Amino acid sequence: MKDQIVELLERALDALEGVEDRAALPAPEIERTRDAAHGDYASNIAMQLARPLRQSPRDIAAAIVAALPENALIERTDIAGPGFINFFLSDASTTAVVGRVLDAGERYGHAEAPTGRKVLVEFVSANPTGPLHVGHGRHAAYGASLANLLRAAGDDVTAEYYVNDAGRQMEILAASVLVRALQVDNGALPLPSAGYRGDYIRDIATDWRKDNADTLPDPGDLFDGLPEDGPDAGDAYIDAMIARAETLMGGAFLVLKQFSTTAILDDIRDDLGGMGVTFDRFYSEASLATEGRIDDALNVLRDNGVVDDRDGTLWFRATDFGDEKDRVVVRDNGKKTYFASDIAYHLDKRRRGFDLLLDVLGADHHGYVARIRAGLEAMGEPPESLEVRLVQFVSLFRGGEKVAMGTRSGNFVSLRELRDEVGNDAARLFYIMRSNDQHLDFDLELATSTSNENPVYYIQYAHARIAGVFKQLAGQGLTWDPAAGRGALGTLDNEHAAALMTRLDRFPETVRNAAERRAPNVIVNYLRDLATDLHRFYNEYKFLVDDTDSRNARLTLAAATGQVLRNGLAILGVSAPEHM
C-alpha cells in the first residue's frame, strides 16, 4: 500500500515541470496520519521541495496532485496545513485488510519470509542461589516477549539462560545447606553471616538429609577453631568452613553442592515455566571450564597479542578496544576471573553461529557492556554482534504504599508470591507495559483490579466479548457466512468500523517496529488501542442483527479483530480468554 502510493508520487514528480535534476531532490515518503481527518496517509514532499524549487509548498503540492496518476486505491487527495498532501484510501483498499487477517490467521503480523538471522537472546541468568524475586520477573517477561517478537519479525531465535554455577557462591550455598542440615539435630549451631538464610535453604537441607544423613560431618569437627564470624568478618570464616567441610566430607560435599544447585535450578525453571517463560537451553558456566572453552578464549587473546603478563597476572588490554581500563583475566593465584568466563561464553555463542548476541541485563550491569564488547572485538568478532538491553529496576506498590523489598528486611517478595497474587497474565503484561529502560512501579492492587485502568482486563475483555458474540450466534437462530461477510464489508459505512480496519492494517508494521526497537511495550499500547476501537464499535452497533449483509460483515470484522488480539497477546505471553 505504502509502496504503491510512493510510486504514484514518484511518477507525479517525474511529470513535474521545472525540475532539472530529480536525483538531487529528496525522495518522496509517506507516513500514517494521526488524525482520520487528514486521511490515511500523508506526504510532506511539497514542503521538502519548497526550498530547492523556490516555490511555496502549497503551490508545489497542487502541481503534484494535478500530476498524480489515477488509481483505484485512492479515493481522493487533499492539500492541507502548510502543504501536506493527504491521501484518503478507497473503501475497497480499507476493507481489504479483513481478508488479509483471516487468510493469514495466526501468522498475520508475522514476517512473510525469514530474515535468516540467528539471534541468541540471553535473559534472566539469575544466580542459582535462591528463588527468583520480582526483579527477575521483569527480565523473564521482557526477554520472553522480546524473543517472541523477534521470531514474529522473522529471526531464528534461541532463548538461553546462563547459569552461574561456578565459583564461591555455590560453595557458600552448600555450606549454608549443610549448617541447616546439622541444625536439625542441634538448633544452636550458628549460620555463617555470609551464608544464605532464606527458608528455601532449610527445605533443601531437609530433602538432602533424607538420603545423605550418613555423610554429615560431626559439628565439633566442622566448627571448632574456625576464625571469628561476624558482619565484618569478610570471607575468612566462610572460606575456612568450606575448606573444613571439603576435608571432612570428601566427595560428599560435591554431592551436596550439586544437590543444592539442582534443587534451586529446578525451582527456577518451574517458576519461569509457570509464567510461560521457557528456554531452549540452560548454559552452565562451569562447563566452560571443564570443556576448555575458557582456555580456548584466552589462547585466542594470546594469539592476537592483546594480553600482557604483569607480575604473574594476565591482563587483557581492553583499553585498546575502547574500554576504560584494562581487565584481569587470570589472577596471580592462577584463577581465571569471571570476566574470562564471560568472554569465553560470548565467543562460544559466536562459534555456535549466532549473528546477533542479544543480552538482557540489569541496569546495574551496564559497566560490563564495554568490556565484553572489547573482548569480542579482540577475539576477532564484530563488536556490533553484541547488543545489550538494560532492564531498569522494579518497585512494588500496594495501593499507594511502596512495598519494602530486599532479603535483609525480611520483606522479600518472590516472583512466585507475586504470580500467586496477581496471576500470570497480569504479571506478564505489567512487567512489559513500560519501556525496559524506564523504572517500573508495579502496583499489586492495580494488577488485580477489574477496571478500565487495568489494561490486562481491558484487552482480554475485548477478546471475550467477541467470543461471546459468536457463542450466542446459533442460540439466536442466526448464521454467519464468512465469504459473504467479506463481500459485504462495504456496508460497514461508519467511522468506528473504519477505525477498526485501519488499526488492523497497522498490526504488521507495529510488530516490525516493536521488534526493531526491542520494545514489546509497543505491542501493549497497540492492543489497548485495538481494544478501544472494538469496545467503541461494540457499544455503537450490534453484531447479531437480522439484516444478513450487516450481520455477515460485522461478524467478519469481529473475527478478524479477535484474530489480531490473539496474535498480539500471544507475542506477550498473555492468554486470550473466551469468557471472563
Added chain:
RNA sequence: GCGCCCGUAGCUCAGUCGGAUAGAGUAGUGGAUUCCUAAUCCAUUGGUCGCAGGUUCGAAUCCUGCCGGGCGCACCA
C-alpha cells in the same frame, strides 16, 4: 570526577528515523443499560513537553550546556 538511563496533565505513563490543535488511563464533573458481558461507552476540566541556547519551512523528538532523580565505575560472582 567519568559513564549509562530518565525528566511530558495532580498521579502513572504513551508519543522520539522532526511534521499539521502534544495523547491515554486515573483522579474531578455530567451522561448512556427493555438490546450481543457496564470488567463497556460518550462528554467535559487539566500541560511554559526540566531550564537555556542552536540546527530547521517546522523541535517533546536532533545538537550543545546546565539543573534534578536513579544506577554503575573490583585481581566478587
